[in-house]
Amino acid sequence: MDLYEHQARQLFAEHGIAVPRAEVVDNANAAQQAARRLGGRVVVKAQVKTGGRGKAGGVKPAADPAAAALAARGILGMDIKGHTVRTVMLAEPVDIEAEFYVSYVLDRAAGTFLAIASAEGGMEIEEVAATRPDAVARIPVDPAEGVTEGKARQIAEAARLPLEAAPVLSLLWQVLSREDALLVEVNPLVRTTTGQILALDGKVSLDDNAGFRRSRRGADTDDPHGDPLEAEAAAKGLNYVKLDGEVGIIGNGAGLVMSTLDVVAGCGARPANFLDIGGGASARVMADGLSVILSDPGVKSVLVNVFGGITACDAVADGIVQALETVRLAKPLVVRLDGNNAPRGRAILDARAHPLIQQATTMDDAARRAARLADAA
Ligand code: GDP
Numbered sequence: 001m002d003l004y005e006h007q008a009r010q011l012f013a014e015h016g017i018a019v020p021r022a023e024v025v026d027n028a029n030a031a032q033q034a035a036r037r038l039g040g041r042v043v044v045k046a047q048v049k050t051g052g053r054g055k056a057g058g059v060k061p062a063a064d065p066a067a068a069a070l071a072a073r074g075i076l077g078m079d080i081k082g083h084t085v086r087t088v089m090l091a092e093p094v095d096i097e098a099e100f101y102v103s104y105v106l107d108r109a110a111g112t113f114l115a116i117a118s119a120e121g122g123m124e125i126e127e128v129a130a131t132r133p134d135a136v137a138r139i140p141v142d143p144a145e146g147v148t149e150g151k152a153r154q155i156a157e158a159a160r161l162p163l164e165a166a167p168v169l170s171l172l173w174q175v176l177s178r179e180d181a182l183l184v185e186v187n188p189l190v191r192t193t194t195g196q197i198l199a200l201d202g203k204v205s206l207d208d209n210a211g212f213r214r215s216r217r218g219a220d221t222d223d224p225h226g227d228p229l230e231a232e233a234a235a236k237g238l239n240y241v242k243l244d245g246e247v248g249i250i251g252n253g254a255g256l257v258m259s260t261l262d263v264v265a266g267c268g269a270r271p272a273n274f275l276d277i278g279g280g281a282s283a284r285v286m287a288d289g290l291s292v293i294l295s296d297p298g299v300k301s302v303l304v305n306v307f308g309g310i311t312a313c314d315a316v317a318d319g320i321v322q323a324l325e326t327v328r329l330a331k332p333l334v335v336r337l338d339g340n341n342a343p344r345g346r347a348i349l350d351a352r353a354h355p356l357i358q359q360a361t362t363m364d365d366a367a368r369r370a371a372r373l374a375d376a377a
Pocket residue numbers: 043045050051052053054055059091092093094095096099122123187188200201
């Protein structure tokens with residue numbers, strides 16, 4: 001999960017990395033008041049989970065609170081690479097003497113972490129990396145050893161960063177390791193005209209697999225701008241991804257669900273989602289999954305494709321019958337059950353005899369029917 005800049009800088013501060021004072025607001029009026037509290041002069045920055053805000057006009061200096069309100073009004077609602085700006089951060093301005101780039105990133109190919117650092121940070125870092133790779137140091141970091149004082153000095157020297165920046169390299173490593181992040185980036189890390197080292201921008205991507213260790217920070221898990229159905233599904237422990245099509249898809253096992261998506265697309269229809277009820281799914285999970293899919297207004301038909309293994313088909317059928325008790329089925333459902341206890345599962349659905357439920361024996365046939373039903377709806 002990617003964090004917003006203001007969340008990233010909060011983590012930096014908790015680990016002892018200096019950041020300018022700042023406040024986050026969602027309207028121009030509040031921006032004016034926040035600017036006043038921050039001393040009048042501020043930098044107004046779009047809060048979106050993408051880079052290149054500066055180049056897109058999403059970072060604006062303001063000389064006084066009235067100018068801050070004006071800048072906030074201009075930036076709020078802006079679209080930056082497909083992300084709508086809903087909040088802005090106002091930060092105390094800083095007199096920059098030099099801008100550096102530092103990051104730690106998981107290098108999956110090498111099976112280790114990599115420190116990437118450059119004395120030429122700022123908005124042109126991609127350009128620098130592409131045209132003069134020697135200006136960007138890349139040093140492997142053994143996660144078992146971490147970034148000791150010596151290692152921090154080694155990285156700073158390789159990148160030609162001033163030695164005063166070395167402690168930040170160790171602190172930034174702490175952010176990565178203690179917060180279970182897969183990526184931490186500061187661009188720019190600056191030296192101010194008064195010699196302070198400050199993190200002016202921050203990017204942090206947390207490892208979702210460590211989410212259970214972060215439950216103390218509730219705010220991390222609810223992204224107010226995420227898809228509400230995805231949030232509901234996540235709360236129910238479902239592996240659900242919303243897509244734009246019309247055919248809702250439920251299957252067991254990521255491989256089967258992905259092939260089902262392909263077969264549905266092959267029939268000329270568009271999948272409305274990816275929902276994997278997983279191995280060993282209970283009737284409850286099936287019922288939860290179905291209710292999530294049926295509440296997506298884009299869904300015109302639903303295809304349930306289950307190959308019973310650890311998940312027995314009769315449990316899946318029970319789940320569908322259970323779901324019918326709590327959600328009103330107003331869309332056609334095509335069910336294909338195969339594998340463990342398939343005859344029993346089919347018998348359960350036959351017995352229920354719901355007019356909107358039909359059964360198919362092959363994945364191709366099921367996908368064709370679901371596509372046709374979506375098209376006719
Ligand atoms: P990004 O474009 O999304 O990476 O946004 P940044 O937060 O990195 O801001 C872009 C650029 O704006 C930085 O590289 C700085 O040059 C400049 N900038 C950001 N904050 C300040 C500040 O407080 N003072 C000054 N002088 N420049 C700033």
